[in-house]
Structure formats: structure tokens, C-alpha cells
Amino acid sequence: MSRFIGFxxxxxxxxxxxxxxxxxxxxxxxxxxxxFGYVVSNEIKDIKIAIYDKSKDNVTQExxxxxxxxxxxxxxxxxxxxxxxxxxxxxxxxxxxIIFEPHFAEKLEREGKASIQILADASDANTANIVSNYTSAxxxxxxxxxxxxxxxxxxxxxxxxxxxxxxxxxxxxxxxGTMALILMLVSAMMTSISITREKEMGTMEVLLVSPLRxxxxxxxxxxxxxxxxxxxxLVIIALSYFVFDMPMQGNLTFLLLETLLFILMALSLGIxxxxxxxxxxxxxxxxxxxxxxxxxxxxGFIFPIENMPKILQWLSSIMPARYFIVIVKNIMxxxxxxxxxxxxxxxxxxxTILFLVISIKKFKVRLE
Amino acid sequence: MNxxxxxxxxxxxxxxxxxAVKGVSFAIPKGELFGLIGPDGAGKTSIFRILTTLILPTxxxxxxxxxxxxxxxxxxxxxxxxxxxxxxLYQDLSVEENLNFFARVFGTSVQENYDLIKDxxxxxxxxxNRLAGKLSGGMKQKLALSxxxxxxxxxxxxDEPTTGVDAVSRKEFWEMLIRLKQKGITxxxxxxxxxxxNLCDRVALIQDGRIMKIDKxxxxxxxxxxxxxxxKSENIYKLIQDLRQFEFxxxxxxxxxxIHITSKDNSMDINSLILLLKNNNHSKIEMLxxxxxxxxxxxxxxxx
Numbered sequence: 323m324s325r326f327i328g329f330x331x332x333x334x335x336x337x338x339x340x341x342x343x344x345x346x347x348x349x350x351x352x353x354x355x356x357x358f359g360y361v362v363s364n365e366i367k368d369i370k371i372a373i374y375d376k377s378k379d380n381v382t383q384e385x386x387x388x389x390x391x392x393x394x395x396x397x398x399x400x401x402x403x404x405x406x407x408x409x410x411x412x413x414x415x416x417x418x419x420i421i422f423e424p425h426f427a428e429k430l431e432r433e434g435k436a437s438i439q440i441l442a443d444a445s446d447a448n449t450a451n452i453v454s455n456y457t458s459a460x461x462x463x464x465x466x467x468x469x470x471x472x473x474x475x476x477x478x479x480x481x482x483x484x485x486x487x488x489x490x491x492x493x494x495x496x497x498x499g500t501m502a503l504i505l506m507l508v509s510a511m512m513t514s515i516s517i518t519r520e521k522e523m524g525t526m527e528v529l530l531v532s533p534l535r536x537x538x539x540x541x542x543x544x545x546x547x548x549x550x551x552x553x554x555x556l557v558i559i560a561l562s563y564f565v566f567d568m569p570m571q572g573n574l575t576f577l578l579l580e581t582l583l584f585i586l587m588a589l590s591l592g593i594x595x596x597x598x599x600x601x602x603x604x605x606x607x608x609x610x611x612x613x614x615x616x617x618x619x620x621x622g623f624i625f626p627i628e629n630m631p632k633i634l635q636w637l638s639s640i641m642p643a644r645y646f647i648v649i650v651k652n653i654m655x656x657x658x659x660x661x662x663x664x665x666x667x668x669x670x671x672x673x674t675i676l677f678l679v680i681s682i683k684k685f686k687v688r689l690e
Numbered sequence: 691m692n693x694x695x696x697x698x699x700x701x702x703x704x705x706x707x708x709x710a711v712k713g714v715s716f717a718i719p720k721g722e723l724f725g726l727i728g729p730d731g732a733g734k735t736s737i738f739r740i741l742t743t744l745i746l747p748t749x750x751x752x753x754x755x756x757x758x759x760x761x762x763x764x765x766x767x768x769x770x771x772x773x774x775x776x777x778x779l780y781q782d783l784s785v786e787e788n789l790n791f792f793a794r795v796f797g798t799s800v801q802e803n804y805d806l807i808k809d810x811x812x813x814x815x816x817x818x819n820r821l822a823g824k825l826s827g828g829m830k831q832k833l834a835l836s837x838x839x840x841x842x843x844x845x846x847x848x849d850e851p852t853t854g855v856d857a858v859s860r861k862e863f864w865e866m867l868i869r870l871k872q873k874g875i876t877x878x879x880x881x882x883x884x885x886x887x888n889l890c891d892r893v894a895l896i897q898d899g900r901i902m903k904i905d906k907x908x909x910x911x912x913x914x915x916x917x918x919x920x921x922k923s924e925n926i927y928k929l930i931q932d933l934r935q936f937e938f939x940x941x942x943x944x945x946x947x948x949i950h951i952t953s954k955d956n957s958m959d960i961n962s963l964i965l966l967l968k969n970n971n972h973s974k975i976e977m978l979x980x981x982x983x984x985x986x987x988x989x990x991x992x993x994x
Contacts, residue, residue, distance in 0.1 A: 328794030332783065339782045524778035528837075531742045531772040532795050533764075687763070689744045 325534060329542030336516065337546060343512065351504045351554045355561050358496040369394055369453055371418040372410045374401040377426035385438070388464050389420065394456050411443055418442045418453050497562040498650035499623030501555060502584070502643040506617050508551045509588030510595065511609035517543055517596035518605040527689065536685045544589050551585045552578075571657030577650065580663070583670050584646045590677035591642075597684040617643040645669050693720040695845055695876040696741060700750035703736045710736040712899035713750070718878060718892075720844075723871045725890030726880040727984065733899040734880040735775055738849045741878070742772045754845060771838035775849040777830050781823025785814055785833055788822050789840060796841030806873070807836045810866050828859025835866065845876040852881060864889050884985035895988050902991040907984055914982035914990060916956050920948035921963075923972040932970050943989055950986055 337343050371389075375382050389395055398416050401407060410416050421439040423429070430436040440457050444450035517540070520526040529539055559577070562568035570577075591613065599605040618624055620634060621643035627635055638644055645666035652658035660667065696718040703711040711733040718724045726734050739745040740752055743763035752759045757766045779788045789811070793800045804811075814832050817825065822833060831851055838846060848867075852860040864886060871877055871891075879890070887893045887907050894904040903910060923929045926949065933942045933951055940952045964975050982990075 325795055325797055328791055332780070332787070332791045335783055335787065336780070523781070524774055524776045525780060527744060527774045528772065528778045528792075529795070530744060531767055531770060532792075533768045533797065534795055535764075688746065689739065690746070 326538050326542055329534070329538065330545050333516070333543055333546045337550070346512065347508060347550050347554070350507070351557055352561065354504060355497070355500050355558050356565075358500050367394060368396050369418065369449075370398040370416045371395050371420060371453075372399040372401050372407075372416045373397060374407060374419055374421040376424040377422045379425075379427035381427040381430060381436075382422040384468070385422075385461060385464055386420075389457060389460050392456075392460055394453075407441065411441075416443070417449060418457065420457065496623075497558070497566070497568050497654070498647040499618075499621065501558050501581070501650060502621060502623065502646045503614070503617055504554055504558065505551050505581070505585055506588050506613055506643060507609075508554055509547055509585050510592035510613050511606065513544055513547050513589055513592035514595035514599065514605040514609055515602050516547075517593065518599050518602045521596075522601050530687065530689070536682070536687055540593055540681075540685065544593065547589060547592075548582075548585055551588070552582060555581045555585070568654060570654055572653035573659065576659065577653045580646070580649050580653065580667065580670075583667065583674065584642070584649075587642050587670050587674040587677065590674050590681060593681040594677050594684070597681050597686070616641055620644070621647055623647060642670055642673055694718070694753075694756075695720040695722070696724075696752070696754055696878060698737070698741070698750065698752040701737065701740060701747050701752055702749035703733070703740060703745065704748045710899055711740075711747075714896075714899070714901050715750075716894055716901060716904055718876065720876050721871065721874050722891045723867060723877045723879070723889070725887055725893040726878065726896055727882075727884060727887045727893050727988070728880075728896035729882055731898075732896045734896060735849055737896075738772075738847055738878070738880060742770060742847055743767060769844050771841070771843035771846040773831075773834050773838045773846075773848045773851055775853065777834060779822045779830075779834055779837060782821060784819050784821055785825070786818040788833060789836055792837040793840045798841050800840065803840055803842045806842055806870075807839050809869060810839070811836045813862075827855050828862070831855055831859065831863060832866075835863070839870070843875070845878070846870065848877065848879040850880050850882065852883065852886065860886070884983065884988060887984040893984070895984075895991060897988075897992055903987075910984060910987050911982050914987055916952050916982075916990075917958070918980050918982045918986060919951050919958065919960070919977055920945065920980045921951060921975070921977040922948045923967065923975045925972065929967070929972060932967065932972070936966070941989065941993065943986075945985070950980070 337347070373386055375386065386397075390397055395418075399410055401410060401419065407419055407421075410419060419441040421441065423437045423439070426436045426438075438461060440454050442450040442454040520529065520543075555578070559570075559574075563570055592609070595605055595608050595612070599608055616637070620627075620630075620638040621641045622638065623643070627638050627644070630638060649663045649666045649670075652663050656662075694717050696716075698717075699715050701711055701714045702709070714733070714737060726737065728734055736745070740747045740759060741754060743759050743766050746760055754766050754770065759766060780791070783791065789800055789807075793803075800807075810832050814825070814829050814836070817829065822830065825833060835848070835851065838848070852863055855863065860883075867877055867879065868889065881887075890907060892904060892906050893910070895902045895910070905913075921929070921933075926944065926947075930942055930944060930949060933939050933949065938953050938955065938958070940954045941950075943950050960977050960979075964977060967975055
């Protein structure tokens, strides 16, 4: 055990003495989350919309006023027939069309129910999502404040229809994606580099000709990174919660456990990479091209999986990051527990074990 | 003294297309300082890596204290001090941290075996807070030796420990090895420097993957069996050219400021050769008979 502690201590010295490692470990997560956070800001302001009011009564007028006075939307155009809807979108000025059905107030009073249709231009999927959510929220608030006062419950049915990118499911929420990316980077890339560095410097040769067995060597290399990656995850979660108002609906402990699982997965992948690469350079390239790019591009972090060609969708379904993103989204946004994300958790556990088994098998007790 | 520390039988090592070691056998008794002498690429490192269980022999077998290097590699690794050819300590750790680390890895402490490394460590102790990467070549080797010794191994395997080290440090390093030998540690060391051979109890002269000779340095030089002359003149280069032209001269090798030559019938009249050379416009000629050293023997063996 003393051997092992000595090893871990040595590993920390390596990390804390290399300013580049420190920068990657601590500077990058913060920088990345802030960049993604601000670039992909969900603040919206003065979004141009069109209104197609088929009813033109006092209730529709009131709702329109509420929407326009919210500060988020300005009216670009009033539409008065169906053909104009398509044209309005095609001109590209407007992001949303709000359509009130005919006899809106009348229906609301008689049937207790009326419909508003929201069409959103999802060529910019993220904005479309936010815009339609804001609109729905304003209408809901209006409904609560104004209509529920009476005895009869009135219901305004908002039907959101997303145009041009109908499956909006994959629209990225940057926090889970960034988390996956950073944990992948810190865990997989840093460990694979640090193990191959021992090979490159010749120190592996000396370690091998010592009573240390492969397992303690690997564990000793990996454990510091478990701690550091976990700290990174905490920073990201805190930043996203306090700076970007990311909801935290679910159980924090559960989220942290899932995060730990993902870190272990990435570490075992890092070990695997180190067993196949001969130099730090090679380890870095494999990490970059085999991990970072797919994590960014195929996990649904940036591009919705549903819009990918079939073959990429298939590829994406083996990306561990994809499942982690689903888990984080579910826990943070929906407050789900293990019952909802057990499949994803199982997949991550399985692939971690697989990576570990392969890397233990591949780890060489000799130089060749 | 009769106990065998290292035994190799018919070791062969083949890398993809290159035969690095072509059937090597030797036995090293316990407590011996054994030298593996040969030029770069002779197969010294491959042999050492087989002995240290780092690579597998393609053919043949080797044992260290009766433990097979393939089957019992775990046992061997507990009890062996190894210094690879390249400086293989952590450059970003200080002298002291490196030593402490290796002590812990071997499950011991610096205090426990301080006696053993004291002579060596005391020389680098003033720099104990310096990073290993910032040490001079000689100090690096002393640190590496300290680290290899820290767990008090019964055998030390040192792969070219003095390559790239200045003459003074080399001398100091060998003095340390001799002191360690006196403490009963078996030492196997390789070197490309022929002059270091005389400091070993026995040497194996190795060339192109084969051992040409194993014996005490003294016996090897005694077996040279021919007269050897050293000669020099003002124009060494021309002298070599000219000597190689003479029918009666067998071998001509430059050796420092002198040229070592042998003759085909093992006799030569110094004066007539000098006269001959003078006629070839050589001046300031000096010539004398000398005792052969290991390098002469090495060259001789290589030619046979």
C-alpha cells in the first residue's frame, strides 16, 4: 500500500509541476463552459415575429399585446391569409408566426377551449426552441392570470409546430455536452498521455523491472485524474447552475455518481489508448481524432442526431458521450432517477468494463 | 564464489528482420564484476533486456539466481537493480524525490539502505533539491545508480552506465562499482569503452550478436600471442596508408596518437622499418614494442 501511495504522490507531482497540464486541467473547463455558455446564450431579445389573427377579437388582441410587450418579440408583419405564412418565413426576417384560430374568444367562452398555433423556423434549431418556449410561456401566464379567475377553467391550447427541422429533440444544451467533452479530455487524453510519457522517457522500463505489478502502475497513474476530473465536473455543474441558470431538478448525488461512472469510462478508454500508442504524440492524436471529434460531432452535443445520415446515427449510438449527455439532461432538466436512465447507465457500465478488460489484457508486462 | 548468479544458454533474439543476438551462452558466478564489451549494435542491450525480463528471448534460456527470465520474471524483478542505457528517472522530480520514490516502489526506505548508497549519494546530496533533468551527465548516472541500489539488490545490471560521461566521472563511477562488488553484489555491466574492461573480473567480448571470447582481461591480453608495435610519425594519415602497403605487415590500427601494427611472421626489425619509412619521407618516427590491451585483442578476434 505504501508503494501505491508513493506512486500516486509522484503522479501528483508530475501534474502540479507541468504548467501546461495544469492549464488544460483547470483553465480549459472554465474557459470552455464560459465560451459555450455565452456563445450559445439562450437570452433572446427583439425577435421578429408575424401574427396571423383569424379572429381579431379582444382576447386575441390582449394576448398579442402581452407577447409584444414582453420585450422579447417585435412584430414584423400582420398576416391575413394562409399563403402569406410560407412567404413570410421564406423572406427570412421572421422567426415565428403566431396563428389564432377563428372565433377565438367565442370558442373560449363557449367550449372553454381555444387554440393558438405557433410556427417556428427551426433552421436555427436552438433559437426556434427558445422562441417557441417563450411564447408558450407568455400565453400560459396570461391564461393563469386572466382566465382562471372565473369559475370555469378556460384552456388555451398552444400547438407548437417546428418548421424546417421538425425533430428538435437533439438541440444541444451546452452544459451536458461540455461536461462530456471536458471529462473525456481530462480523463482519456491526460491519462493516455501520462502513461505513454513513461514509455517515452524510458521510466516504464525501470518501473517494469521493479516489484510493481501492472495493476498498481495503472491505478496509480489513473487515480489522480479521477480526482481532478471529478473536481472539474463539480466546477462545471456549479458554473452552469449559478452563472447560466441551468435547472437542477434531479438528485445531485445521483448526478455525481453518473458523472463518476463516465469519468471511469473515459479513464479506461485512456488506458486502452496508452496500451496501443508508442509515444505521447500518438496518444494525443488518437485521443483527438478518436475521442474529441466524435464526442463533439456525433454525441448530439452540437448536431441533432436525428438529422444525421443513417451511418452516422449508427456510429453515434456507440458513442459513450451520447448516453452521458442523455443522462445529464434527464437528471438536471427533468429530474429523472435511475428508472429513466438505467439503460444508458448500463451501457456506460458495460463499456467501461469492456475497455478495462481489453486494456488489462493488452498491457504489456514487458517492453514488447 | 561457485554459486551461479546469471546463466545464459544459447540466447537468441531476432527483431523483425534483424538478428540482434545470435546464440550467446555464459555463466556469471555470484559476486563477480562481469563486463560485456563491444561496440554499439553488438547486441549488449538486447542481452540485458532479456536478463532483466523486459524482452523474451527468441531462443535459448537464461536464469538469474536459478529463476527463469521468462517463467519466474516476477521473482527476478524483486531482486534486481537495473540501470537502462538511457537516463530513465523522472526529470521533473528532484534528486531526493526520485530516490524516495524508487525506495517506496521497492517497499523500502532510503534510511534502511542508506549504508549501501551512502558513498554515491553523498556526492549528489548537495543537489538533492535540484530536478533530476537539470543534473550533469555524471551526476545523473550517480543518481540512477543510487536508485537502482536503493532496495539492496543481489545483482546489478548496468547498461552502458558510463557512455557520454566525462573521464573523471567515469573513473569515479568504476570505483563505486568496485566498492559495491566488495559488498558481495554481482554486477553485470556493459560498455563500449575497451579501457574499462581491465576493471572487470571477467569480460565477454561481443561483436555482431556473438560472444567472441569470455575470460579474465589479463588472460585475454596474454593470449594475444604476437608481438605488437606502436609507431608514430609526423604525418599519421600518410603513415597508415604507407604501412598498409608493406607486404610483411599484417594489421594496422590507429590507436590514440600511435598506430598499432603486427607483422605476418611475428618478427620485425625496428630499425629497418624506420629506415624504410624515412625513405618514404616520414620524419620524427617513434617506434616501440608494446603490450597488447583489450582493444588490440578485440580487433584481433574480430578479424579471425
